[in-house]
Amino acid sequence: MPASTREAVRVAVLADSDTRWKWGALTARRITTATAEPTGFVLRGRATPTARQLAETGVSRTAPREVTGAEFLRAIRDAEARGEGYDVLVLALVGGTVRAVLQGLADLALDRRPVIVTGYVGVVYEKLTDGLLLRHGADVVLANSRHDAERFRAVYEGVGAGAASVVEAALPFLGGAPHTPEAGRDTLVFAAQPSVPATRAERAYVLRRLIGHARLHPDREVLLKLRSKPGEHTTHLEEFPFQKLVRELDPPANFRLVYGHMGEVLDRTDLLVTVSSTAALEALHRRIPTAILTDLGVREALGNHHFVGSGLLTSFDRLDKGDAPTPDETWLARQGVASDSPYEAAFDAARDRVAALLAQPALPPISPYYTAETAPGYLPGILARHRLDVTAPEPRESGLRRVVREAARGAYRHGVQRVAPVIRRLGEL
Structure with a gap:
């Protein structure tokens, strides 16, 4: 029917x-x-x-x-x-x-x-x-x-x-309300990604520059928006979580880590900075000033090559001086954000x-x-690589079996996210 x-x-x-x-x-x-x-x-x-x-x-x-x-x-x-x-x-x-x-x-x-x-x-x-x-x-x-x-x-x-x-x-x-500056509010949000950049050195560099920016601008709130907490999983594996890297540094009081719904974080954002996160498109749709970093190069592996022609590419040195990019309207329209047509x-x-x-x-x-x-x-x-045999009998799972299965899943995830990266790094020595 x-x-x-x-x-x-x-x-x-x-x-x-x-x-x-x-x-x-x-x-x-x-x-x-x-x-x-x-x-x-x-x-x-x-x-x-x-x-x-x-x-x-x-x-x-x-x-x-x-x-x-x-x-x-x-x-x-x-x-x-x-x-x-x-x-x-x-x-x-x-x-x-x-x-x-x-x-x-x-x-x-x-x-x-x-x-x-x-x-x-x-x-x-x-x-x-x-x-x-x-x-x-x-x-x-x-x-x-x-x-x-x-x-x-x-x-x-x-x-x-x-x-x-x-x-x-x-x-x-x-979606969300268009950006409206508020007197006395100055908030920079860095939208983190689990695998961009990928190496420990590059992620530590981004973190040091963010903390350095916070020190240069003590009246600006600098927020590092994270996708997941340690031990949680997202679309891509995160070998070097920012939460762990920040422990080796001494950030000022105006720098902190935040979680939560991206839309709610954007409600209080005055400048969105990222390497190539989709959060940039959310911010641009709301006319929030947005910056795409070039510090680590403009590379396919980083995804920031997608923003070539956007007018948004900049560096921490320029951001430290107070510069803010101006988006290209033609590029925005082709990307489906901030277009003249109603969103719906x-x-x-x-x-x-x-x-x-x-x-x-x-x-x-x-x-x-x-x-x-x-x-x-x-x-x-x-x-x-996918188990899709629907003709196989469905196992009847006892409470003990369920507990064992969940424990095995936890061990597997720990191995994938924690043990395997260590082994790979040792292999590179």
């Missing part, structure tokens, strides 16, 4: 980190007419967010259910068997996981599969081609700006794949595409670009 004949659209979101859960849940609301909250699932893995991280996103009153890939597919299959199948499925995942889930959904052979939507949680500055081709096969591949939409279509058309799935939209979490209108095309697909009597088969024919030496490895 086409979803257009039902009273309500049923939506599910599968995410693999706190930031992707935020993107997925907000995207689901902006591109559908669903009135109920989307049913949420988060994949169990090294980046599984904690309850605190999920709550901090502020996107849902109901915590998403933690599942394996196979458990998620069973949930989709069982929902359809009960006559409660999902109409729209938002995959807020890395590219390889998207491709694996596409395969799993195709193998389910549902009578009526959901409309599949995917995209990127922020600035796309690496693995553009591979990431896009792994996502090919979804009904809708969202681009967060006109710039991204043009790049996405060029990749798909360049390999002979259909580009009709690419739909221009915007980042779903932009940015999702009109995506809503129309989803509605048109829901109205069809039947959806076409899932047809990804990467298949056993086009990528026989690559695809099997992608699929093998």
Whole structure:
């Protein structure tokens, strides 16, 4: 039955980190007419967010259910068997996981599969081609700006794949009140990233310069906005947390670490500084003065090359002198921030595409670009890394088994985040 004949659209979101859960849940609301909250699932893995991280996103009153890939597919299959199948499925995942889930959904052979939507949680500055081709096969591949939409279509058309799935939209979490200076308030916020910059020396450099800036400007509040607390996980591994590096220094009273919802932090921000965080786009949308650092170079590995032409590139030396960059309006418009069109209108095309697909009597088969024919030496490895055998019997888990499993997960995460980096560093000596 086409979803257009039902009273309500049923939506599910599968995410693999706190930031992707935020993107997925907000995207689901902006591109559908669903009135109920989307049913949420988060994949169990090294980046599984904690309850605190999920709550901090502020996107849902109901915590998403933690599942394996196979458990998620069973949930989709069982929902359809009960006559409660999902109409729209938002995959807020890395590219390889998207491709694996596409395969799993195709193998389910549902009578009526959901409309599949995917995209990127922020600035796309690496693995553009591979990431896009792994996502090919979804009904809708969202681009967060006109710039991204043009790049996405060029990749798909360049390999002979259909580009009709690419739909221009915007980042779903932009918003908030425009920046309004307040008398007596002068707050600089540095938006940290877990893996940019990556090395200990570069992260220590950024921290020293921030603390030095705070000392040069004692009347300015300098906040280091962190994504996660020690031991928590996010989209990327953080080998050298700023929380640990700062212990080796003696910051002044006007410098401190902060956590919390980025939108709330931006409410009191007068200058946003970062290397390449998506927080820059949130700040620019609200017309908050924003600076992209060049101190460590303008490099693809840092992601700040994305901001070439923005007018925002600057250095700590210039910031210490009181300079503030002026954004290029043409660049802003192409990036989908601070544009002349109303923000909500940015999702009109995506809503129309989803509605048109829901109205069809039947959806076409899932047809990804990467298949056993086009990528026989690559695809099997992608699929093998994900456990998506829904035919295997689901284990009945006792309370003791659950405790043991959680302990094992904790040990695994500790090994990935703490032990493995130490071993790698020792190997470099």
